[in-house]
Amino acid sequence: MTESTNKVDIFWTGGMDSTFRLVQLLLSTKFVVQPHYIVRSEDSTGIEIDAMINIRRAISREYPEVMTRFLPTLYTNAERIPSYPDITEQIEELSKSVKIFAQYKMMSNYCRAFNIHKIEVCYEKNVDTLPGDLRLSQYFGNSKVFENFINPLEELTKRECYHTAKLNGWDDILNMTSTCRRPIKKIKPCGMCTTCIDMVIDGMGFTLPLSARIKANLQLPFRKFWRKHYPNHQNSKLFKLIHRKLEHRL
Numbered sequence: 001m002t003e004s005t006n007k008v009d010i011f012w013t014g015g016m017d018s019t020f021r022l023v024q025l026l027l028s029t030k031f032v033v034q035p036h037y038i039v040r041s042e043d044s045t046g047i048e049i050d051a052m053i054n055i056r057r058a059i060s061r062e063y064p065e066v067m068t069r070f071l072p073t074l075y076t077n078a079e080r081i082p083s084y085p086d087i088t089e090q091i092e093e094l095s096k097s098v099k100i101f102a103q104y105k106m107m108s109n110y111c112r113a114f115n116i117h118k119i120e121v122c123y124e125k126n127v128d129t130l131p132g133d134l135r136l137s138q139y140f141g142n143s144k145v146f147e148n149f150i151n152p153l154e155e156l157t158k159r160e161c162y163h164t165a166k167l168n169g170w171d172d173i174l175n176m177t178s179t180c181r182r183p184i185k186k187i188k189p190c191g192m193c194t195t196c197i198d199m200v201i202d203g204m205g206f207t208l209p210l211s212a213r214i215k216a217n218l219q220l221p222f223r224k225f226w227r228k229h230y231p232n233h234q235n236s237k238l239f240k241l242i243h244r245k246l247e248h249r250l
Contacts, residue, residue, distance in 0.1 A: 007032040009119040011107060012073065014051030014178040015195065016207075017122040020161045021152060023170050026059065026066040035073040036119065038081070038106055044178060051178040058173055081109050090145045101194075104146070111148040121149045159203040179207060190215070197223050 008025055012018045012035035025033045037052065039045060052073060060067055083105075091105050104121075111119060153161065165171045179189055179199055189196050189212040199205055200216040208216065 006030070007034055009034045009036060009116055011036050011038075011119060011121050012052060013037065014048040014055065016158060016161070016174055016177045016179060016199075017153060019055060019177045020165060020170075020174060021120060021122045023059070023165070023173055026070055027063060027168070027170065030069070032069045032071060034071045036110070036116075037073050037075050038078050038103070038110060039075055040078045040103070040106075048178045051176060055173055055176050058176060062173075076110065076114075078106055081106055082113050083109055084112060087112070087145045090143060094143060094145075107149070108145045117148055118150060119148055121151050122153050123151055157203070158199065175207070 008031045010018065010022060010025070010033060012022055022033060022035065025031050035052075037049070039049075056070070056073075059070065087105065087108050091100055091108070094100055107119075107121065110116070162171065162174060165174050179195055189208050196208060196212055197216045197219050199208055200213060201220070205213045205216065
C-alpha cells in the first residue's frame with residue numbers, strides 16, 4: 001500500500017463517526033479517499049459491511065461526481081494481520097491506566113504490516129468524558145504504537161457532526177450507518193454495547209429503537225462506574241471477572 005499527498009487513508013466501519021468523515025472528505029475536499037476495513041469475527045461485521053455497501057451505492061446515486069475519488073474499500077481478514085511483540089508490550093503497559101479496545105491493537109499492527117504511516121481513526125468527542133474513556137490524543141498521542149493514527153473528529157461530538165450533516169443535506173447517508181456492536185437477531189441495536197450507550201450519552205439516542213434506548217439509559221450508571229474506576233480497580237478479582245464476562249460490551 002502506497003501513500004500519496006492527495007490521498008487520505010481512513011478506517012471505515014459503516015458507523016456514524018467514520019461515515020461522517022468519509023462523506024465530509026468526499027463532498028468538502030478534493031482528496032482521494034481510501035477506506036480500510038478489518039474483517040473480524042463479530043456479530044456486527046455483516047451488518048457493517050452491508051451498511052458500507054449501501055452507503056457507497058447511495059453516494060454513487062446522489063454524488064456521482066465524487067466516485068473517481070472514492071476508492072474501493074480494502075478488506076483485510078484480522079487473522080492475516082501479524083501481531084508484533086513490541087506493539088503488544090506497549091499496549092499492555094498503556095492498558096494499566098486506560099481501557100484500550102482490542103481493535104486498536106489490530107489497527108496498529110495493520111499499519112505496520114502494510115506500511116501505512118498516516119491513517120484517520122474517527123472517534124468523536126464524548127459529551128460526558130470520564131477518566132476511563134479512550135481518547136487517542138489525550139491518553140497515548142505520543143505513543144509509538146499509535147503514531148500513525150490521526151483523529152480529525154476528536155473535538156466534535158456526534159450531535160455536532162449530525163447537525164453539520166443535516167445542514168449540508170448528508171443526514172440521509174448518516175441515517176444508513178451501523179450503530180451497534182452486538183445487534184439482536186443480527187439487525188436490531190442491542191442497547192447494551194459501547195456504541196449504543198455512547199449514542200445515548202452523546203444525545204443521539206433518537207437514532208435507536210425505543211427498546212434499545214431504554215436499555216442504554218439503564219446501563220448508564222454501571223457504564224460510568226466502570227469507566228471512572230478502571231485505572232484504580234482493574235487488578236481486583238471482581239473487576240477481572242466483570243472484564244472477562246462483559247469485555248465485548250464494555
